[in-house]
Amino acid sequence: MDICQDPVPRRPVKTLQKQWLEELGALHYVLTLCSGGRRFVWPRTWAIWKHQRDYFPIKLVKTAELPPSQNYVLGAHPHGILSTGAFSNFLTESNDFSQLFPGLQPWLAMLSGLFYVPFFREYIMMHGLRPVSLTSLDFVLSQPQRGQAVVIVIGGAQEALYTTPGQHSLELLNRKGFVRLALRHGASLVPVYSFGENDTFRCKAFSKGSWQYLCQVTCKRVTSIAPCIFWGCGLFSPNSCGLLPLPVPITTVVGGPIPVPQCSSPSQEQVDHYHRLYMDALERLFEEHKESCGVPASTRLTFF
Numbered sequence: 001m002d003i004c005q006d007p008v009p010r011r012p013v014k015t016l017q018k019q020w021l022e023e024l025g026a027l028h029y030v031l032t033l034c035s036g037g038r039r040f041v042w043p044r045t046w047a048i049w050k051h052q053r054d055y056f057p058i059k060l061v062k063t064a065e066l067p068p069s070q071n072y073v074l075g076a077h078p079h080g081i082l083s084t085g086a087f088s089n090f091l092t093e094s095n096d097f098s099q100l101f102p103g104l105q106p107w108l109a110m111l112s113g114l115f116y117v118p119f120f121r122e123y124i125m126m127h128g129l130r131p132v133s134l135t136s137l138d139f140v141l142s143q144p145q146r147g148q149a150v151v152i153v154i155g156g157a158q159e160a161l162y163t164t165p166g167q168h169s170l171e172l173l174n175r176k177g178f179v180r181l182a183l184r185h186g187a188s189l190v191p192v193y194s195f196g197e198n199d200t201f202r203c204k205a206f207s208k209g210s211w212q213y214l215c216q217v218t219c220k221r222v223t224s225i226a227p228c229i230f231w232g233c234g235l236f237s238p239n240s241c242g243l244l245p246l247p248v249p250i251t252t253v254v255g256g257p258i259p260v261p262q263c264s265s266p267s268q269e270q271v272d273h274y275h276r277l278y279m280d281a282l283e284r285l286f287e288e289h290k291e292s293c294g295v296p297a298s299t300r301l302t303f304f
Helices: 016-032 047-055 084-090 112-116 120-125 134-141 156-160 177-185 211-223 268-289
Strands: 058-062 072-077 105-110 129-131 148-153 188-195 202-204 229-233 250-254
Touching: 016 047, 047 084, 058 084, 072 084, 072 177, 072 268, 084 105, 084 148, 084 188, 084 250, 105 134, 129 134, 134 148, 134 177, 156 211, 177 188, 177 268, 188 268, 250 268
Parallel strands: 058 250, 072 148, 072 188, 105 129, 105 148
Antiparallel strands: 188 250, 202 229
């Protein structure tokens, strides 16, 4: 099959041991589907996360202060296949999150159904993952200690269907629950974009209206999981097909906070207003950093 013939990006020269450790770190994340909780500090500092960081490599860019006296709802974009940038930067110390944003306690929300799987549930909870449910996220933002930072991959499984290398399509126009959540708790909204997230796997995307796309959407509605067709490179040969992600740079840029008032029952007008502010801030963030992250100047965000 010719789908495996595209060359993978060239990587800097490293020792064989370092290459194996990096590949093990990347594969570990893929196989456990780390995409709350009884959170522990020590898993955040595991050495395997730094090897995973170096494999791509993954970077974290801070553009504004996020004072720990405030709570936050961070919208992470795009979903990609595995949301690698969001996990690596917010739930591990591979890029020194606690030093860049002192006093913040990040929580990454993920598909609620995975928390019913025995043992796997305990594994992801100890890293600081929480179900993306109203009850779970309300609990986090209702804590007396400020500095809670809920990270939501807003596009979810639907956005995973848009994953195509070089493309930047987001499921956001009708995703407003995160804004309503922020308004109920007076938590500032923060846009986050991971450049390179869509390039970590080669994917087969189908046009809307095609029978293949309709099958994907139907499956997603039934199971909440999008059946994406994707492939990376093999563990023993970079030019073969496999589950190992492609070693392409991922740069996660954290934008500035958008202050939000606290309203126990926000109106639709309020939700629409802050949703518009958020979309504008996200688009500005993308435009300001795209070229420095290797995205052509002519590229624009597409919203669905």
